[in-house]
Amino acid sequence: MVRWIPYAFVRISLFFMLGIWAAVYYPGIVDLVYITIGFISLIAIYGLITVCFWQKRFKIFGPQLKFAAGLVGLSAVFIGGFINVLMCTDTRKDDHLINLEEPIRFSKVVITSGAVEKTNSWKLEAEVQTIRTGNDWRNAEGKILLYLPKKDFPDAYAYGDVLILKRAPQRIAPPANPEEFDYQRFMSFKNFYHQQFVRKEEVKKIGSQPSSWIDYYALICRTWADNALKKNISGQREQGLVSALVLGVTDGLDNELLSAYKATGTMHILAVSGLHVAIVYGLVLLLLRPLNKLKYGPWVIAVVSILALWTYAFITGLSPSVLRAVTMFSFVALAKPTRQRTNIYNTLAASAFCILLYDPYLLMSVGFQLSYLAVLGIVYIQPLLYNLWEPSHRWIDEIWKISSVSIAAQLATFSLGLFYFHQFPNYFLLSNLIVIPASFVVLILGLAVLALGFIQPVGIALGFILEWVIKILNIVVFAIEDIPFSLIENLYITAFQCWLLIGILIAILLLIETRKFKWVITTASLIIVFSFVQWYHFQSDVNIQKITVYNVPGHSAMEFTDCGQTYFVADSALTADTGKIGFHILPHRVKLGVFNAVNFTDDLQRTFNGCRLMTWKGKSVLQVYDPSYSLPDYI
DSSP: OOOOTTOHHHHHHHHHHHHHHHHHHOTTSSOHHHHHHHHHHHHHHHHHHHHHHHSGGGGGGHHHHHHHHHHHHHHHHHHHHHHHHHHTOGGGSTTBGGGOOSOOSEEEEEEOSOOEEOSSEEEEEEEEEEEESSSSEEEOBOEEEEEEETTTOSSOOOTTEEEEEESOOEEOOOOSSTTOOOHHHHHHTTTEEEEEEOOGGGEEEEEEOOSOHHHHHHHHHHHHHHHHHHHTOOOHHHHHHHHHHHHOOOTTOOHHHHHHHHHTTOGGGGSOSHHHHHHHHHHHHHHTGGGGGSTTHHHHHHHHHHHHHHHHHHHTTOOHHHHHHHHHHHHHHHHGGGTTTOOHHHHHHHHHHHHHHHOGGGGGOHHHHHHHHHHHHHHHHHHHHHTTOOOSSHHHHHHHHHHHHHHHHHHHHHHHHHHHHOEEETTHHHHHHHHHHHHHHHHHHHHHHHHHTTSHHHHHHHHHHHHHHHHHHHHHHHHHHHSTTOEEEOOOOOHHHHHHHHHHHHHHHHHHHHOOHHHHHHHHHHHHHHHHHHHHHIIIIISSEEEEEEOOTTOOEEEEEETTEEEEEEOHHHHHOHHHIIIIIHHHHHHTTOOEEEEOOGGGEEEEBTEEEEEETTEEEEEEOSTTOBOOTTO
């Protein structure tokens, strides 16, 4: 039987998350004024119940008062999560850009991020300070994504630069094709609703005014660290990978490298997150182990660990993924000296609560979801797996430890991986068995280069070793990718099926834990429901005939789909552009269960002057691509 009493913060965090979820999907269900009154009322009732509970004359109603206090308190936490989302939604402010009716002629903005390098442009984040609609300037709020073409801007603007922009920013467009990634919704969770493509003559820098000096110096520190690493490593691909592994800077990674790490299930090492912070934390614990013998040694270790973690976060530029991981491990480090009064689940729940209190929309972040599920899997599932076998040899035992960690994390994140990425890396166990120790070596060597690189001979030697470790790591990753059936792709499940898979995993774990037959029934029932939903998907989405006309800027594209096979009609430039195919078209193919995509054959089409006539399944489709088109009279 699961006892909830030791997991107080787990309950609080779960109800807080439920409140956030309700506000994200149903923000207008209750007015903020009424829900705030309800929240204050619940707090008052909770205080009254608590006072009654401690009064001797009400001792007889102790259990009932305790239950009522819990119910009222958790309801208040739920509403608190709801209110937190509304308070953190910028569009509720009257002076937000989205609420303005007059056209904007000029805007004054400040850059709030480092530049992200794209193929042909720079991407920057900015916050609006004032706008000009008529002849006067007035205050306004709103976050904007700025895109600067490299032909006009060889170098991007820096964090804190204040700019005057001409023209009004545009709303971020919703997805133009079925199943296409909803970038508008994704950015709305970060309070970005507008973007602007800026030309050289439409912008003028008027000064520098960083909104946060901590972020300003953190970005300077990350730039210094990135240059220090690249200075001691020669290969371009190796430079990009070490920057990603050590600092989380992914601008230098090419598509081929990203594809290889994706296919082998090792993408998690290319963005500084929980694994990297765990390595830094483990290294600090190893170095400070002798202090455990002192009276206050555990507290000294906790303080030094937290300082080391936040120093590392500062070096990496205080990116959201690093802040999330460092906050999580800071709570773990702080709880270690008091291990008799805490448990890891409460610690993790407390860190999640604090993170979501600061930014409730992080609950919708894929990184947040995967990070906490992976850690929960490692904490709960890994010991169960590891105890199934006790290797007699030390090295085999170490290999089994890494393997059990990989399996536990994969099991915990399996459902989300299918839902978000529609794929499964078959050789994740083999690749992680090599990549995780290698990433440990790369991170330690990278930090050593940063610490000792000012001594030129030492920096050159460490850089040489680091470069060859990365080369060998890449060779192994590409070799695993080339193994047949390394990746199962185009796996489609709905959000409901994702929850069903999570429920199946939980039911199986509870079956192992309790050995009760009711969990067998629960598991079987969930599997049956999952199978029925999958059957319905095949009947309604896969086993059909469908014509789709895509909206791809600058291109034309159509598909004729018949029970998993599709005939593709597009211009040659789009056919050769795998990036645009993957973004605009592939998501719909995944839902349609397409297993074979071929170009439209000549026997199904006829080309005339400025147009094309296609016949398929008794339907005739005329595609006109020239205003001066003409058809024969008999058609």
